[in-house]
Amino acid sequence: EAGVTQSPTHLIKTRGQQATLRCSPISGHTSVYWYQQALGLGLQFLLWYDEGEERNRGNFPPRFSGRQFPNYSSELNVNALELEDSALYLCASSLDWGTDTQYFGPGTRLTVL
Amino acid sequence: SQQGEEDPQALSIQEGENATMNCSYKTSINNLQWYRQNSGRGLVHLILIRSNEREKHSGRLRVTLDTSKKSSSLLITASRAADTASYFCATDAGGSEKLVFGKGTKLTVNP
Numbered sequence: 270e271a272g273v274t275q276s277p278t279h280l281i282k283t284r285g286q287q288a289t290l291r292c293s294p295i296s297g298h299t300s301v302y303w304y305q306q307a308l309g310l311g312l313q314f315l316l317w318y319d320e321g322e323e324r325n326r327g328n329f330p331p332r333f334s335g336r337q338f339p340n341y342s343s344e345l346n347v348n349a350l351e352l353e354d355s356a357l358y359l360c361a362s363s364l365d366w367g368t369d370t371q372y373f374g375p376g377t378r379l380t381v382l
Numbered sequence: 383s384q385q386g387e388e389d390p391q392a393l394s395i396q397e398g399e400n401a402t403m404n405c406s407y408k409t410s411i412n413n414l415q416w417y418r419q420n421s422g423r424g425l426v427h428l429i430l431i432r433s434n435e436r437e438k439h440s441g442r443l444r445v446t447l448d449t450s451k452k453s454s455s456l457l458i459t460a461s462r463a464a465d466t467a468s469y470f471c472a473t474d475a476g477g478s479e480k481l482v483f484g485k486g487t488k489l490t491v492n493p
Binding site for chain 1: 423
């Protein structure tokens, strides 16, 4: 069974641009989560999607947004990029929300110059 | 405040030795999970322990949970160089869908 996949592996953008990151969950998983791992800040919860709806978001500005498609894959968009958005963005999926284990993808490393 | 604070921040041991990492948290949880991350790559799920469990084993891994002390420990026995990674504990204290991670313990196993 394929794990969570993310694309691209690396992304280089300049300040003010927009970045789009993609995630495909494990087959059968309906919940998708996004986390940011920035240097010195640790792993921070960004967004949770379930059944196509945004269910919860972390303490991030509105320029971080996303969506979940009918096939449960997800996209994270970051608008008006700032230097401090440089980080590893990790996507995770779970069979169901609640007490279920979240399985993580390999991440997308975003560098903002 | 940050949940899931790991201790120590860094640990260096020789191959064959045991490695123990600790995690403390502040509020009630339903479960606690341990993850491994190799050099800035994705997280690999190691083990989940529920609040009504005290100990769990998986291969060379042993996890304990003490809800009265709000702490957990991860023991890796007979460590190998391939165990070199950062280890994170994560709790569901932020809400069952939102894992709250600590800053991790960086483990180095020297051959």
